[in-house]
Amino acid sequence: APRAAAGNPFEGYDFYANPYYSSEVHSLAIPSLPASLHPAASAVANVGSFVWMDTRAKVPTMDEYLAIIKERNAAGEKLMGTFVVYNLPDRDCAALASNGELHIDQNGVELYKTDYIDKIAAIIEKYPDIKINLAIEPDSLANMVTNMNVAKCQRAAPYYRDLTSYALKKLNYDNVDMYLDGGHAGWLGWEANITPAAKMFGEVFKAAGSPRGVRGIVTNVSNYNAWKIGACPALTSPNANCDEERFVKAFAPLLQANGFPAHFIVDVGRSGKQPTAQEQWGDWCNVRGAGFGPRPTTNTGSDLVDAFVWVKPGGESDGTSDTSANRYDAHCGRPSAFKPAPEAGHWFQAYFQMLLENANPPLA
Numbered sequence: 001a002p003r004a005a006a007g008n009p010f011e012g013y014d015f016y017a018n019p020y021y022s023s024e025v026h027s028l029a030i031p032s033l034p035a036s037l038h039p040a041a042s043a044v045a046n047v048g049s050f051v052w053m054d055t056r057a058k059v060p061t062m063d064e065y066l067a068i069i070k071e072r073n074a075a076g077e078k079l080m081g082t083f084v085v086y087n088l089p090d091r092d093c094a095a096l097a098s099n100g101e102l103h104i105d106q107n108g109v110e111l112y113k114t115d116y117i118d119k120i121a122a123i124i125e126k127y128p129d130i131k132i133n134l135a136i137e138p139d140s141l142a143n144m145v146t147n148m149n150v151a152k153c154q155r156a157a158p159y160y161r162d163l164t165s166y167a168l169k170k171l172n173y174d175n176v177d178m179y180l181d182g183g184h185a186g187w188l189g190w191e192a193n194i195t196p197a198a199k200m201f202g203e204v205f206k207a208a209g210s211p212r213g214v215r216g217i218v219t220n221v222s223n224y225n226a227w228k229i230g231a232c233p234a235l236t237s238p239n240a241n242c243d244e245e246r247f248v249k250a251f252a253p254l255l256q257a258n259g260f261p262a263h264f265i266v267d268v269g270r271s272g273k274q275p276t277a278q279e280q281w282g283d284w285c286n287v288r289g290a291g292f293g294p295r296p297t298t299n300t301g302s303d304l305v306d307a308f309v310w311v312k313p314g315g316e317s318d319g320t321s322d323t324s325a326n327r328y329d330a331h332c333g334r335p336s337a338f339k340p341a342p343e344a345g346h347w348f349q350a351y352f353q354m355l356l357e358n359a360n361p362p363l364a
């Protein structure tokens with residue numbers, strides 16, 4: 001099995017610049033960018049980001065990409081597959097923008113197991129020699145910590161926990177490492193949230209039988225926080241955990257104390273420029289002033305953090321700004337949100353150009 005005994009699941013592997021994102025950049029973005037930004041855009045297309053399996057229809061791309069990775073590795077490369085598992089029934093229960101295809105009251109629990117997780121497992125079994133690293137269900141468990149007052153989250157809670165447990169058990173293969181989504185410093189990092197969060201992650205981990213394949217927590221998915229910032233910006237007050245480094249340092253011992261020996265990966269895809277136009281730390285939708293962040297690397301300078309990664313593909317919208325749309329979420333209408341914006345996941349050209357212009361380190 002291509003997994004170092006107790007080592008870093010990313011060590012020794014290269015990120016795979018997947019064709020889906022690369023084609024968005026080359027066919028959608030570059031043709032309508034000023035020529036001066038073409039080199040930067042081409043550089044972004046070569047950055048390995050996570051592949052979001054956000055519908056059942058997207059699952060076959062995992063097979064397609066792993067076959068390409070297998071072929072290229074047979075020719076001497078050392079690529080790994082990095083995917084997001086993101087399709088819980090009644091998904092994104094505290095927001096409206098990213099509601100998914102599965103619903104609890106439409107057989108979503110059964111479909112999640114048999115038509116989504118089981119299908120992913122079957123694909124993984126075809127590639128026992130390929131290193132696969134997974135981000136598990138962005139936002140879901142974090143919502144279980146802070147949004148149990150939201151009816152949809154309260155109702156979804158037992159299903160989120162049971163289905164997360166199912167996924168952790170079912171995807172627990174020798175060549176797989178999994179990182180449960182842990183929100184970010186401005187979400188679970190608050191003093192009021194961090195201890196209940198550690199307790200809940202410990203419970204979920206143990207309920208799944210403490211699977212070897214669970215390596216830890218992924219933070220800052222689809223968010224904008226710096227890995228490391230100097231003085232805490234005013235909008236983070238009074239949360240002392242004002243960047244992802246402070247958050248993971250505070251979170252790790254609490255997780256350990258709950259029987260969850262967590263390591264971390266941190267999404268820095270949109271963290272390059274600080275501060276952003278956030279007026280409140282809870283602004284999460286298409287935040288203006290963001291820039292592409294540090295390139296994915298295992299050279300994190302922290303023994304808690306396996307890698308800096310790009311999970312949210314920069315340039316794909318967080319949610320529509322069309323107030324008449326079904327999935328309109330008011331956060332995407334806030335002053336900090338870039339408008340007009342297309343539906344979540346759809347290509348957002350002007351935002352992509354902004355990320356290029358604000359990239360740090362520079363892209364080309």
Ligand SMILES: O=[N+]([O-])c1ccc(O[C@@H]2O[C@H](CO)[C@@H](O[C@@H]3O[C@H](CO)[C@@H](O[C@@H]4O[C@H](CO)[C@@H](O)[C@H](O)[C@H]4O)[C@H](O)[C@H]3O)[C@H](O)[C@H]2O)cc1
Pocket residue numbers: 092094095097098139146147184186187188190192193220221222223237238239280281282283284
């Ligand atoms: O002064 N104090 O002492 C004090 C103490 C506690 C305070 O309360 C905390 O305030 C925080 C905001 O500062 C809240 O954090 C926000 O929670 C939202 C969910 O409810 C998250 O939204 C998600 O974001 C995802 C992308 O990250 C989207 O993909 C997803 O669709 C979207 O739903 C925001 O990121 C996240 O920033 C905390 O819950 C809340 O507990 C506040 C003050």
Ligand SMILES: [Mg+2]
Pocket residue numbers: 092097098222318
């Ligand atoms: Mg989202």
